[in-house]
Amino acid sequence: MLGEIAKAGRYLGQSMRLMMGLPDYDVYVSHREATHPDEPIMTYEEFFRERQEARYGGAGKRGGCC
Numbered sequence: 001m002l003g004e005i006a007k008a009g010r011y012l013g014q015s016m017r018l019m020m021g022l023p024d025y026d027v028y029v030s031h032r033e034a035t036h037p038d039e040p041i042m043t044y045e046e047f048f049r050e051r052q053e054a055r056y057g058g059a060g061k062r063g064g065c066c
Contacts, residue, residue: 023051 017024025044032041
């Protein structure tokens with residue numbers, strides 16, 4: 001039971017970070033190591049920049065209505 005509560009807490013924390021727009025680098029690294037072990041893994045800085053560009057638009061892109 002205690003394990004289930006801890007697992008729920010991790011999911012809640014991850015959900016809150018995603019709602020606030022904070023990417024979860026540790027989850028990304030775990031996923032890449034498990035499913036794409038032969039491919040390179042971005043550094044934290046590369047990952048953060050990529051997530052920012054995906055959310056707000058990259059160079060020359062402009063999000064929003066105006």
